[in-house]
Amino acid sequence: GDSVTQMEGPVTLSEEAFLTINCTYTATGYPSLFWYVQYPGEGLQLLLKATKADDKGSNKGFEATYRKETTSFHLEKGSVQVSDSAVYFCAPSTSYGKLTFGQGTILTVHP
Amino acid sequence: GAVVSQHPSWVICKSGTSVKIECRSLDFQATTMFWYRQFPKQSLMLMATSNEGSKATYEQGVEKDKFLINHASLTLSTLTVTSAHPEDSSFYICSARALSQAEETQYFGPGTRLLVL
Numbered sequence: 270g271d272s273v274t275q276m277e278g279p280v281t282l283s284e285e286a287f288l289t290i291n292c293t294y295t296a297t298g299y300p301s302l303f304w305y306v307q308y309p310g311e312g313l314q315l316l317l318k319a320t321k322a323d324d325k326g327s328n329k330g331f332e333a334t335y336r337k338e339t340t341s342f343h344l345e346k347g348s349v350q351v352s353d354s355a356v357y358f359c360a361p362s363t364s365y366g367k368l369t370f371g372q373g374t375i376l377t378v379h380p
Numbered sequence: 381g382a383v384v385s386q387h388p389s390w391v392i393c394k395s396g397t398s399v400k401i402e403c404r405s406l407d408f409q410a411t412t413m414f415w416y417r418q419f420p421k422q423s424l425m426l427m428a429t430s431n432e433g434s435k436a437t438y439e440q441g442v443e444k445d446k447f448l449i450n451h452a453s454l455t456l457s458t459l460t461v462t463s464a465h466p467e468d469s470s471f472y473i474c475s476a477r478a479l480s481q482a483e484e485t486q487y488f489g490p491g492t493r494l495l496v497l
Binding site: 301303305310311312313314315318320358362365366367368370371372373375 | 384386412414422423424426473475484485486488491
């Protein structure tokens with residue numbers, strides 16, 4: 270079945286540091302790929318997505334590129350802010366529209 | 381756009397009672413809604429998929445008689461936790477997918493925190 274491996278957290282960074290959260294997946298076919306973010310006590314918000322190989326999803330300074338050859342969708346941001354502190358989930362989508370979630374990566378950004 | 385609401389946002393109930401949670405897509409029609417459960421500091425576990433006008437499809441290990449799902453319209457799905465027990469305490473999150481087949485994105489509700497005493 271489909272599975273997702275995310276970088277183990279928690280990740281602790283200082284403000285303005287560079288962020289990378291690794292994500293690799295196994296899935297049949299060519300799934301769409303998503304990053305969701307969850308702030309404390311809240312549901313998930315779509316952060317960005319990519320629907321085909323070599324697509325780059327971007328939003329709020331975050332980027333991720335769909336790498337078919339390495340089955341990866343690593344999340345990056347050049348300069349994190351305290352407000353980016355949250356849990357980040359990588360998730361491929363199957364042909365039935367189901368999402369398979371990684372375990373989530375907790376990010377804490379200090380001033 | 382693409383806003384999903386849940387009600388209530390939190391609920392405390394006594395063991396043995398039933399609790400209903402509503403999930404609504406506010407500004408779009410959703411052919412499919414999903415129900416997830418999330419334990420503290422863990423990932424989301426898909427419980428079931430519901431399609432408007434048909435029976436829900438439950439994931440392996442999820443008791444369909446325990447977690448009743450009704451998708452009565454293109455904007456509303458409900459999850460009823462029947463005869464709730466303390467082990468059912470959790471964070472329940474729904475998501476909705478738009479009517480268009482080309483739109484795969486799931487939009488999530490804010491979640492409902494259930495505490496069973």
